[in-house]
Amino acid sequence: MNQDYSKFGEKFTRYSGITQLMDDLGKANHSDDENIIMLGGGNPALIPEAHDIFVSELKALIDNNEVDQMLSRYDGPKGSEVFVRVLVEMLNTNYDWHLDEGNVAITNGSQSSFFSLFNLFAGEMPDGSKRKVLLPIAPEYIGYADQGLSADMFVSVKPKIHELDDQQFKYQIDFDKLEQTLKQEDIGIICISRPTNPTGNVITDDELAQLDNIAQANNIPLIVDNAYGQPFPGAIYTDATLSWNDNTILCLSLSKLGLPGVRTGIVIANHATIEAMSRVSGILTLAPSSVGPALVTRLVKSQEIMRLANDVIKPFYQNKATIAQQIFYDVFGGTSAKLHKLEGAFFMWIWFPDLKMTSEELYQQLKAKGVYIIPGHNFFIGMDNTWPHQHQCIRINYAKDETTLRKGLEVIYNEVSL
Numbered sequence: 001m002n003q004d005y006s007k008f009g010e011k012f013t014r015y016s017g018i019t020q021l022m023d024d025l026g027k028a029n030h031s032d033d034e035n036i037i038m039l040g041g042g043n044p045a046l047i048p049e050a051h052d053i054f055v056s057e058l059k060a061l062i063d064n065n066e067v068d069q070m071l072s073r074y075d076g077p078k079g080s081e082v083f084v085r086v087l088v089e090m091l092n093t094n095y096d097w098h099l100d101e102g103n104v105a106i107t108n109g110s111q112s113s114f115f116s117l118f119n120l121f122a123g124e125m126p127d128g129s130k131r132k133v134l135l136p137i138a139p140e141y142i143g144y145a146d147q148g149l150s151a152d153m154f155v156s157v158k159p160k161i162h163e164l165d166d167q168q169f170k171y172q173i174d175f176d177k178l179e180q181t182l183k184q185e186d187i188g189i190i191c192i193s194r195p196t197n198p199t200g201n202v203i204t205d206d207e208l209a210q211l212d213n214i215a216q217a218n219n220i221p222l223i224v225d226n227a228y229g230q231p232f233p234g235a236i237y238t239d240a241t242l243s244w245n246d247n248t249i250l251c252l253s254l255s256k257l258g259l260p261g262v263r264t265g266i267v268i269a270n271h272a273t274i275e276a277m278s279r280v281s282g283i284l285t286l287a288p289s290s291v292g293p294a295l296v297t298r299l300v301k302s303q304e305i306m307r308l309a310n311d312v313i314k315p316f317y318q319n320k321a322t323i324a325q326q327i328f329y330d331v332f333g334g335t336s337a338k339l340h341k342l343e344g345a346f347f348m349w350i351w352f353p354d355l356k357m358t359s360e361e362l363y364q365q366l367k368a369k370g371v372y373i374i375p376g377h378n379f380f381i382g383m384d385n386t387w388p389h390q391h392q393c394i395r396i397n398y399a400k401d402e403t404t405l406r407k408g409l410e411v412i413y414n415e416v417s418l
Helices: 007-013 017-029 048-063 067-072 081-095 110-121 175-184 205-217 271-284 291-301 304-332 359-368 402-416
Strands: 104-107 130-135 154-156 160-163 168-172 187-193 222-225 248-253 265-268 338-340 347-351 393-397
Touching: 048 067, 048 291, 048 304, 067 291, 081 104, 081 291, 081 304, 104 110, 104 271, 110 130, 110 187, 110 222, 110 248, 110 265, 110 271, 130 175, 175 205, 187 205, 205 222, 265 271, 291 304, 304 338, 304 347, 304 402, 359 393, 359 402, 393 402
Parallel strands: 130 154, 130 187, 168 338, 187 222, 222 248
Antiparallel strands: 104 265, 160 168, 248 265, 338 347, 347 393
């Protein structure tokens, strides 16, 4: 039966890249087919030591009769006051910041954070004008693409491609084009992920400082999405400093620690932004979930969460990156395929300059063979569709066992016929 939906309904019920990604992930994770090779999705690895710690924390909450607040009582719209308090103390201690509890809000995951933030600062304004979200570099996180309540709410800057030795390359922000875009478009907010999903790119401290200066000069907030970065899970394999100021909106998450199911996002911003987020949260969700904050409160208070990130999670993924890079060379060495430099997160971004089909066609062919990847074009948000490079790249999750990753890359090699 056909349904007559509102404009909201038409926008949010159409099939999108993020829906495709999560559909594939859900079906693969619950399939009984042992031949499926799931190299798509952003599901973190189940790291035994981290998993054991989380299970131990849950058991302690039960044994100490502390589950009532987690399961049976609402927190306020900003989230658990106890968790916020210990998080503020930890961040101030480690980074010499001067946060207070009015600088932090909890959300039901990063997607929820971005939906609120993007639509607070961009879209249709009270005076009838329309502002956009500026992505300083593309490709960028696929989950941003469909968050806007208004049409055409995103604009991104085509990157510089710096080709490196050993079949590697790295995207860099084109600041000249960025400045041109700011003059041509009415920008409400700037957003960048660090490390960048999908490429594992980590913009340098100098690039981040330059972005911050540009944002402040134009009176535009700067979102830094640290879902894979510092302070947790800390999956950065190059030098990078975590910074914050009153114009920065820092977004964190518990997902990549190994807790994607608890859906806990964290927003650190100035008081006015946090108050706005709180009011939006009260309307949309009443209050965020209490499960994630309750589960990790002790870990944050004791700063064990920092040890877990630095000594367990980061080394785990860094080792995975080393293995993934070697498998890439084993399979694609001597071909025209290029690998984006692995600087963080747990994704391989592979560019096939001589690909004889689009990445979407490659995705469909691989899916028919039981190998799931993410076609690259979905990550070039807010750009026209004419740059061939957009259709020559794929994203692969290398948080897998070595045998599965190698087998998947070999199937891909046979399909692309380099």
